[in-house]
Amino acid sequence: MREHELRRQVVSEMHLRRWPQLHVPGKxxxxVLMTDREDREAELxxxxxxxxAPADKPNAPHRSGDFSPGIAVAWERHSEGSSLAxxxxxxxxxxxxxLEWARGLPGQIVRATNMTLVKDDRAAKRLLPKMNFDPHEIVSCYIGGKARIWADFRLQGDGFGHILVAANGLDDRDFSRTVxxxxxxxxxxxxxxxxxxxxxxxxxxxxxxxxxLAKLADRLCANNGRDDDLMAELSSLSLELTTVATMTGYRMSATRAYAQLVQERLEELQVKPIDGFASLNTFTKRRFLPAARFCEALVVREEQLSQRAERLASLxxxxxxxxxxxxxxxxxxxxxxxSKLQLRLxxxxxxxxxxxLSYYLLGLVTWGLEGWDGVDATDTVALLVVPTVLTMFIGVRIAKRRLLGSGED
Structure with missing residues (x-):
C-alpha cells in the first residue's frame, strides 16, 4: 500500500500547537499579523x-525555539496571516x-498583546496601579478554575493591549493551556x-x-413605464447586489467562523464572574456579539434583497x-x-x-364572323356569350387547381 501524499499533513493538523510551558512570573x-502572499518569502x-525550518518540513506552518536564554519564540501560520509570540x-x-527583531516581520498588526503573568492575586494587586487600566472599564474574572485576569481591552501608549493574569496555584500545564x-x-x-x-x-x-427595489415594485404594480426600461433597471440593481455579495462574502463568512470559535473558546475557559467587575462573558455579550450579529444581518439582508429582486424579475x-x-x-x-380579405380580392x-377573357374572346369571334358573307355576326355572338363565359370560368378553375394543387370548388 502506498501512503497518500496528504496523510502526514492531515495527521499534523490534528495535533495542537501548544505553547512552551509558561513561567510565573513571566511575560x-x-x-497577530495579516500577511500578504507576496510577503511570505520575506517573512520566512x-x-x-x-x-x-525543520529539515524534513521546510514549509512547516509552525516553528518554535529560543531567541536568547530565558526568551522563547513561537511562530505559526494561519489561514489568514500569522502569529508570533x-x-x-x-x-x-x-x-x-x-522586540526589535519581531518588529521586522512583514504584515499588518491585527492584535498585539502584552501579558504579565504573576503567581497570585496578591502579586497582581501590587502591579495593578502600574498597568494603567481604565478603572471604569476593567474586566476581571476567574478562568480555567483558579486563574484570574485583569484587562480593559484598550490600546495603551506602546500600541499593546495589556493583560494581567494570576495563576493562583493552577497546575503549570493547565495554566499554559488556559492562557x-x-x-x-x-x-x-x-x-x-x-x-x-x-x-x-x-x-x-x-x-x-x-x-x-420598492420604487420598481410600485411602478410595476402601477404599470408605469416601459417593460424594457423596468427590466434594465432591475438588472442593474441585481448586478449591484451581486457585487456587494461578492465583495463582502469572504469577510462575512470569515466573521461567522471566527465568531463560532470565540464562543467555543469562551466556553472552554470556564469563566466565573467576580462581584464588582465585568467578566469575559459580559464583555463579549455587550461588545462583541452585537458586532457579529450586525455582520450576520448584512448577509441575511443581501439574501433577502436578492430574493426580492428575483421575484420582481419573475413577475x-x-x-x-x-x-x-x-x-x-x-x-x-x-x-x-x-387572408380572408386577400381571398375575397x-x-x-x-x-x-x-x-x-370572355370579352376579348367574343371580340375575336366577332371580327372573324364579320369577314364571312351571309353570317349575322351580332346574332351569332349573342348566342355564344353564355357558352363562352362558362367555358372561361371552367378553364380558369381548372388552371387554378393545377397551379395551386388544391381541391377548391
Missing part, C-alpha cells in the same frame, strides 16, 4: 536566523532585542471584528438598493411574456383577417378575369 507578548527569510521569564525581562485559550479568544475576536467596518460600509448601499418576465403572447395572438388574428379578380 507573553504576541502579535526573517524567521530563518532565529527559527530555522515571545515567552520570557521574570517580572521585568530584557526584551529590547527580541493560550485566552489569547485565542482575543485573536479570533479581533479577526471576527474585521468584518464590522466592511458591513457598516455596505449597509447604506443596501438601503439605497432596497429603496430602488416582470411573466408580464412581458403575457404581452408577447397577446401581441402574437393579435398578429394571428390580423393575418387571418388579411382573389375571387373578385378571378371573376373579373373571366369577364375580361
Amino acid at each position: 507573553v507578548i504576541q502579535w 527569510a526573517h524567521l530563518d536566523p532565529i527559527l530555522p 515571545l515567552f520570557a521569564k521574570g517580572t521585568d525581562p530584557d526584551l529590547a532585542d527580541a 493560550q485559550r485566552l489569547q485565542d479568544l482575543g485573536n479570533y475576536r479581533n479577526k471576527a471584528l474585521l468584518g464590522l467596518p466592511e458591513a457598516q460600509e455596505h449597509w447604506p448601499r443596501l438601503d439605497a438598493i432596497e429603496t430602488e 416582470l418576465r411573466a408580464r412581458i411574456d403575457t404581452r408577447i403572447e397577446n401581441q402574437n395572438a393579435e398578429l394571428m388574428r390580423s393575418m387571418d383577417r388579411s 382573389q375571387q373578385l379578380v378571378e371573376g373579373l378575369s373571366v369577364v375580361a
Whole structure:
C-alpha cells in the first residue's frame, strides 16, 4: 500500500500547537499579523536566523525555539496571516532585542498583546496601579478554575493591549493551556471584528438598493413605464447586489467562523464572574456579539434583497411574456383577417378575369364572323356569350387547381 501524499499533513493538523510551558512570573507578548502572499518569502527569510525550518518540513506552518536564554519564540501560520509570540521569564525581562527583531516581520498588526503573568492575586494587586487600566472599564474574572485576569481591552501608549493574569496555584500545564485559550479568544475576536467596518460600509448601499427595489415594485404594480426600461433597471440593481455579495462574502463568512470559535473558546475557559467587575462573558455579550450579529444581518439582508429582486424579475418576465403572447395572438388574428380579405380580392379578380377573357374572346369571334358573307355576326355572338363565359370560368378553375394543387370548388 502506498501512503497518500496528504496523510502526514492531515495527521499534523490534528495535533495542537501548544505553547512552551509558561513561567510565573513571566511575560507573553504576541502579535497577530495579516500577511500578504507576496510577503511570505520575506517573512520566512526573517524567521530563518532565529527559527530555522525543520529539515524534513521546510514549509512547516509552525516553528518554535529560543531567541536568547530565558526568551522563547513561537511562530505559526494561519489561514489568514500569522502569529508570533515571545515567552520570557521574570517580572521585568530584557526584551529590547527580541522586540526589535519581531518588529521586522512583514504584515499588518491585527492584535498585539502584552501579558504579565504573576503567581497570585496578591502579586497582581501590587502591579495593578502600574498597568494603567481604565478603572471604569476593567474586566476581571476567574478562568480555567483558579486563574484570574485583569484587562480593559484598550490600546495603551506602546500600541499593546495589556493583560494581567494570576495563576493562583493552577497546575503549570493547565495554566499554559488556559492562557493560550485566552489569547485565542482575543485573536479570533479581533479577526471576527474585521468584518464590522466592511458591513457598516455596505449597509447604506443596501438601503439605497432596497429603496430602488420598492420604487420598481410600485411602478410595476402601477404599470408605469416601459417593460424594457423596468427590466434594465432591475438588472442593474441585481448586478449591484451581486457585487456587494461578492465583495463582502469572504469577510462575512470569515466573521461567522471566527465568531463560532470565540464562543467555543469562551466556553472552554470556564469563566466565573467576580462581584464588582465585568467578566469575559459580559464583555463579549455587550461588545462583541452585537458586532457579529450586525455582520450576520448584512448577509441575511443581501439574501433577502436578492430574493426580492428575483421575484420582481419573475413577475416582470411573466408580464412581458403575457404581452408577447397577446401581441402574437393579435398578429394571428390580423393575418387571418388579411387572408380572408386577400381571398375575397382573389375571387373578385378571378371573376373579373373571366369577364375580361370572355370579352376579348367574343371580340375575336366577332371580327372573324364579320369577314364571312351571309353570317349575322351580332346574332351569332349573342348566342355564344353564355357558352363562352362558362367555358372561361371552367378553364380558369381548372388552371387554378393545377397551379395551386388544391381541391377548391
